[in-house]
Amino acid sequence: xxxxxxxxxxxxxxxxxxxxxxxxxxxxxGPGSSDDDFETYLFHRANPxxxxxxxxxxxxxxxxxxxxxxxxxxxxxxxxxPAQTYEPPKELVAKIKKKHPxxxxxx
Amino acid sequence: xxxYSAFAIAREAARYHTGWERAWRSPKPKKKYDVVIVGAGxxxxxxxxxxxxxxxxxxxxxxxxxxxxxGNTGRNTTIIRSNYLQDPSAAIYEKARSLYETMSQDLNxxxxxxxxxxxxxxxxxxxxxxxxxxxxxxxxxxxxTEFISPERVKExxxxxxxxxxxxxxxxxxxxxxxxxxxxxxxxxxxxxxxSDMGMDIIQKCEVTGVRQEGGNVTGVDxxxxxxxxxKLAMVVAGNAGHLAExxxxxxxxxxxxxxxxxxxxxxxxxxxxxxxxxxHGYMSQSDKGELVIGGGTDxxxxxxxxxxxxxxxxxxxxxxxxFPIISRLKMLRQWGGIVDVTGDRSPIIGKTPLGNxxxxxxxxxGGFKSIPGSGWAMAETVAKGEPGSLAGEFGLNRFTEGRFIxxxxxxxxxx
Numbered sequence: 001x002x003x004x005x006x007x008x009x010x011x012x013x014x015x016x017x018x019x020x021x022x023x024x025x026x027x028x029x030g031p032g033s034s035d036d037d038f039e040t041y042l043f044h045r046a047n048p049x050x051x052x053x054x055x056x057x058x059x060x061x062x063x064x065x066x067x068x069x070x071x072x073x074x075x076x077x078x079x080x081x082p083a084q085t086y087e088p089p090k091e092l093v094a095k096i097k098k099k100h101p102x103x104x105x106x107x
Numbered sequence: 108x109x110x111y112s113a114f115a116i117a118r119e120a121a122r123y124h125t126g127w128e129r130a131w132r133s134p135k136p137k138k139k140y141d142v143v144i145v146g147a148g149x150x151x152x153x154x155x156x157x158x159x160x161x162x163x164x165x166x167x168x169x170x171x172x173x174x175x176x177x178g179n180t181g182r183n184t185t186i187i188r189s190n191y192l193q194d195p196s197a198a199i200y201e202k203a204r205s206l207y208e209t210m211s212q213d214l215n216x217x218x219x220x221x222x223x224x225x226x227x228x229x230x231x232x233x234x235x236x237x238x239x240x241x242x243x244x245x246x247x248x249x250x251x252t253e254f255i256s257p258e259r260v261k262e263x264x265x266x267x268x269x270x271x272x273x274x275x276x277x278x279x280x281x282x283x284x285x286x287x288x289x290x291x292x293x294x295x296x297x298x299x300x301x302s303d304m305g306m307d308i309i310q311k312c313e314v315t316g317v318r319q320e321g322g323n324v325t326g327v328d329x330x331x332x333x334x335x336x337x338k339l340a341m342v343v344a345g346n347a348g349h350l351a352e353x354x355x356x357x358x359x360x361x362x363x364x365x366x367x368x369x370x371x372x373x374x375x376x377x378x379x380x381x382x383x384x385x386x387h388g389y390m391s392q393s394d395k396g397e398l399v400i401g402g403g404t405d406x407x408x409x410x411x412x413x414x415x416x417x418x419x420x421x422x423x424x425x426x427x428x429x430f431p432i433i434s435r436l437k438m439l440r441q442w443g444g445i446v447d448v449t450g451d452r453s454p455i456i457g458k459t460p461l462g463n464x465x466x467x468x469x470x471x472x473g474g475f476k477s478i479p480g481s482g483w484a485m486a487e488t489v490a491k492g493e494p495g496s497l498a499g500e501f502g503l504n505r506f507t508e509g510r511f512i513x514x515x516x517x518x519x520x521x522x
Contacts, residue, residue: 001416001417002415015406015407015415015417016417019406020407022361022408035507039359039506039507040357042450042506043359043506044358045360047348047358047360047362047408049346049410052408054407054408072408072409072410073409074411075411
């Protein structure tokens, strides 16, 4: 069972207390953007075999959104961090890179 | 190919079964093929079969990283139905269902198609309205379905508790000509027929790169070396996004695990397929007597082919409420498959940004039932270079153009 630490309340929450929100750090496009930008923003999603950054909500807890870095092959969790950011923390990216040198890095 | 028949069984019985030949060859890959199909699951093999049968293209290789039919073709709950709301879906799924009816004869391979009927329970007022609407839509599409009363449900499935405390049964969408088939036999039957047409099925051969020149595909790099081709057909499920990345484009889909389980075998107690989408569970009984049970997908991307345990618990809890007699049943096996889910829960068939490269993916949780229809439509797309009438609406460009085939609402969760 997937267990993530909520970065706000510090609870180790299992997946029945959480709700997945899909890919994190999406670049949003508004009125006046091109069709391609809209398509990318609305439908195209990173679907890697390996390291994935995603949004989660602590539904049955504090109710807040946060981010997690997770491996889609092994279900290993590298860490969680608050949602008020446009990109993952550098320490977390460095930690994953150290563990998986072959990983291409974030974006 | 020696045909299977009652006479063949008698002949072999008389000589200690020494004369059966291998169902398909396992050749070394040639340097070049007209068409290379990636993925020897049901969809890939069906594509190859209809390329040969409908278009006479037989210089074809079907390459597979694992073993034939070892992906989702061997990991589903074998349900076949076509009671979809949207016209393009109903058309392709109904084509598939009708091809299943004659598949055993067409392939000379017993796929054990059993048109036992599929019942989708309506357990809320909203579901009643939704299914009545689907029944009307199906009438217009030429798909035979009807909305039936709770009494008729009880008559068809006596073991069902239709007066449950949480979600009493208010009716059901009934498709009498839907049913189940033997999933492995579908892959094996197509493989045997393809091999007989001279096509090469190459197993344990993983694609590691897609070769291109001037915007057109020229071949693939594999663990068995380079294989050149004029046309490439990507017919993989969960790993479609991964393969697309190799070819240099992205797909509007995410991969999640969907799991199923079977119980210990018991005496025959249910002779139709029952799906309960409000409570997330569906069940049928196999010929061996096992109850085949499926539930919902995981709520996050993964490629583990396992699935979360709490989904098993939720599914079984829902089914025990609907079928109280199964409460003491032991579960024998559980498995998961990786399904590729698109934004509108409908598949993608058609051209890709790469020239002469075609894709068929995104069947999500509804892949098995669509195998022959999908192969039929994909073969036409590959042979003509343009999608035909069945595949037309399912192109990748529908996401740019906003022409969704919205089945996420129409089909509920179980698909």
